[in-house]
Amino acid sequence: MLEEAAPEWLSEEVKTGTTIIGIEYDGGVVLGSDSRVSAGETVVNRVMNKLSPLHDKIYCALSGSAADAQTMAEIVNYQLDVHSIEIGEDPQVRSAATLVRNISYKYREELSAHLIVAGWDRRNGGQVFATMKGLLTRQPFAVGGSGSSYVYGFVDAEYRRGMSKQECQQFVVNTLSLAMNRDGSSGGVAYIVTIDEHGTEEKVILGNQLPTFFDQ
């Protein structure tokens, strides 16, 4: 008698396939991500928010293995809390990025997650750090995740220094939309977080409100 085999996705690793992007402007940063979580070929969560707070004005964007990325973010959140109590003030973005880098470098053989750390601090304003596989580098903008391959050309062509906050937000939305259209592991809705001196603003853009392009 034929028995139904267990669904494949129960035995597949859960990855946040993903497209993530962070960009700095004068006075703050904008972080963006898609919302698809896949286990093999199944989408197990279509509305996951991959922008995780590390502190009031420091967020990170998760990509790669969902478990690894979430765990790293939780550990760094805890370490930053302790650190900010010790120094008696808000932590620097570079400190948060360094804590992430320390974990991803030490465990680089076991972990497969890439976090983009971005935020605002009083000393250096808006900053974006990439921390893949244990490196730490500050960049004007950073893209990551499986969907990022498809938009390298677009971001290279479109990025200009000195963009305003609205231009940066539009740039992030356009980039996410293009990547989500081409990458099978990215999709759903777009989450955008804007961090500046005055605070943190989270926004969701639903699938049907994302920009469309010539063949849609």
Add this chain to the structure above:
Amino acid sequence: MDVKHWCRAGVCLREYVSSKTINKVIQVHDRIFCCIAGSLADAQAITKAAKFHLSFHSVQMESPPRVMAAASVLKDLCYKNREELQAGFITAGWDKKNGPQVYVVALGGMLINQLVTIAGSGSTYIYGYIDAKYKPNMTKEECLQFATNALALAMGRDNVSGGVAHLVVVTEKGVEHVVVPGDKLPKFHDE
């Protein structure tokens, strides 16, 4: 509307770049060209066979071959030998019946007609750019600029693409070759 297509020029033997100035836009008939991607040896062998088939076909039909015919010839060769071959093509040209057309023949032998298409290892990096920037019914100059920009962006990110950009403009009236050396390609913010 004219037809534009493009190819990057670097050739790699594993991680060794054996040539920086190969022309990957090959003429298979008077108004039909083929861009090759993948294993250069396979691609050259296939286009040589296709060229022969097409010239025979056009003698039999007593008229220049259709672009679709050229694409089909390539597709048949790719599909029948799909186990052994590793080459993809963009076939584009002009014919009297349907004007300018672009076809892509992918690795296993799939054939589709598209308005704009990209292929090769560097193409993954410019999908977003093409989707965002392509508009139907551009002029020839806009198309040339669009193709040159796309190539420059891909060559900037893909470590096995590079060297020289070859472009070919095919119209009813004739064929025009444009070669853009690496240092004359458009530069973007981080260069």
